[in-house]
Amino acid sequence: AQSVTQPDIHITVSEGASLELRCNYSYGATPYLFWYVQSPGQGLQLLLKYFSGDTLVQGIKGFEAEFKRSQSSFNLRKPSVHWSDAAEYFCAVGVTGNKLVFGAGTILRVKS
């Protein structure tokens, strides 16, 4: 069965520091991979997506993610975190039928 694992429940980084959020997936076919962000009291917003081609994808708000097939990973990165990046981040894999399977989420805290 398809699944997504986000190993870190909480991560705290200092403002201005770099960030990497981990995501591992399990899916038999070529995966379609996504990162979403949920700010407090809000719905989810798409940050970036990978379908094919270049394994390094750029998203909104300065985020990027790298697809590594050999590691079944799709980690999210940002070189310099801003206080407004504090939110919950969800990795997801697209499966047949236009559906998504989501990970459990990683809560990012940013300290000043």
Added chain:
Amino acid sequence: DVKVTQSSRYLVKRTGEKVFLECVQDMDHENMFWYRQDPGLGLRLIYFSYDVKMKEKGDIPEGYSVSREKKERFSLILESASTNQTSMYLCASNKPGLLLAGELFFGEGSRLTVL
């Protein structure tokens, strides 16, 4: 901008009550989804719909039903609410198609408390 509107942001209901959660989207999307969000569990799919009057079970449909009488509206129904249905409920929509698949547009959520 795509807008997905969930009519109730916060609800408090009693055990055994019938609960309706309403969702409306204004972008003519064929697909609509209801997810449940719980801490540490992420988002789990309850039901989804590809078209009017069509529905399919997701991963956790027990205790829930849905209704889609119009393309823009997708309702989640709890026939007899129970305390274990206390949760955040998120509605989402998108257009069908391979490249568009997965780009879900979400509402702000409905937080339901069942006492």
